[in-house]
Amino acid sequence: xxxxxxxxxxxxxxxxxxxxxxxxxxxxxxxxxxxxxxxxxxxxxxxxxxxxxxxxxxxxxxxxxxxxxxxxxxxxxxxxxxxxxxxxxxxxxxxxxxxxxxxxxxxxxxxxxxxxxxxxxxxxxxxxxxxxxxxxxxxxxxxxxxxxxxxxxxxxxxxxxxxxxxxxxxxxxxxxxxxxxxxxxxxxxxxxxxxxxxxxxxxxxxxxxxxx
Numbered sequence: 001x002x003x004x005x006x007x008x009x010x011x012x013x014x015x016x017x018x019x020x021x022x023x024x025x026x027x028x029x030x031x032x033x034x035x036x037x038x039x040x041x042x043x044x045x046x047x048x049x050x051x052x053x054x055x056x057x058x059x060x061x062x063x064x065x066x067x068x069x070x071x072x073x074x075x076x077x078x079x080x081x082x083x084x085x086x087x088x089x090x091x092x093x094x095x096x097x098x099x100x101x102x103x104x105x106x107x108x109x110x111x112x113x114x115x116x117x118x119x120x121x122x123x124x125x126x127x128x129x130x131x132x133x134x135x136x137x138x139x140x141x142x143x144x145x146x147x148x149x150x151x152x153x154x155x156x157x158x159x160x161x162x163x164x165x166x167x168x169x170x171x172x173x174x175x176x177x178x179x180x181x182x183x184x185x186x187x188x189x190x191x192x193x194x195x196x197x198x199x200x201x202x203x204x205x206x207x208x209x210x211x212x
Contacts, residue, residue, distance in 0.1 A: 064090070064117040069141065071124050072096070073112050084110050086126065088141045099139045100126070100152065107131050115173030123199060125155070125171060125180065136171045138180070138199060147200050155180065155197055163204055166192055172211060181211050 060073040069090035076083040083103050087096040104110065108130050116124045121141060128135040138153040140146050146153055159168040159182065166184035175181050175196055182195040182204065196205040 060112055062112045062114070062116050064121045065119065066121070069093070069117070069121050071112060071116060071141075073110065073126075081105050082109065086110075086139070088124075097141070097143070099124075099141065100137070113171070113173070118174050118177055120177040122177065127171075134170075136168075136180075147202065153199065153202060155182070158202060159184075159195075159197075159204060163195075171197075175211075179205075183210065 056077045058075045058077070060075070062071045064070070069088055072087045072089065074085045074087065081103055083101075085101040086099050088099055089096045102110070108128070111127045111129065113125065113127055116126065118124070123138055124141055125136055125138045128137060133156070135154055135156040138146070138155060139151075145151060155171060156168050159166075163184075166186045168182060169185045170183045172181045172183060178199045180197040180199070182197050184192045184195060186192040191210060193209060194207045194211045196207065197203075198205060
């Protein structure tokens with residue numbers, strides 16, 4: 001009788017222990033599943049997009065004298081710089097033709113002068129304002145490069161290299177299909193004469209008078 005009671009108690013203890021173990025296993029499994037689900041949800045959350053830098057866009061256009069072509073200056077202004085791109089569009093041009101692009105910091109800018117177009121629409125010039133002075137840049141408007149296979153001519157730098165007794169002040173426009181009017185200054189005279197700049201030969205021709 002005593003032996004039977006002992007076996008019964010042992011059986012009850014085994015059942016209780018098994019139940020406790022099963023409960024513990026279920027609790028662990030539930031906690032692990034919740035932890036995995038939370039981590040998985042965190043892993044697949046949509047990331048917050050990075051803020052787009054503040055920018056503004058501006059287009060400036062200048063038509064050729066005959067109205068057949070247009071020079072467009074596209075600007076994208078960012079916080080500390082400006083992205084420039086110059087395109088030629090119009091008669092005989094299927095897609096906008098990019099002739100120049102440049103990214104400039106604050107304090108430097110590009111502009112289209114009023115007389116930018118040559119009389120035959122073959123060339124344009126633009127003005128670059130820098131902290132140390134102005135540069136005048138000449139471009140071909142066709143798919144053909146400038147003489148010597150150049151993409152542009154920096155008239156200001158070329159003048160400084162070739163004519164040391166004068167300082168280029170301003171380019172006012174065109175005197176002919178290939179001739180730019182260059183006004184200069186000199187410290188030794190009160191009124192310096194003008195020059196012509198001949199694009200194909202990249203030479204400066206001194207004049208006896210000054211064009212204003």
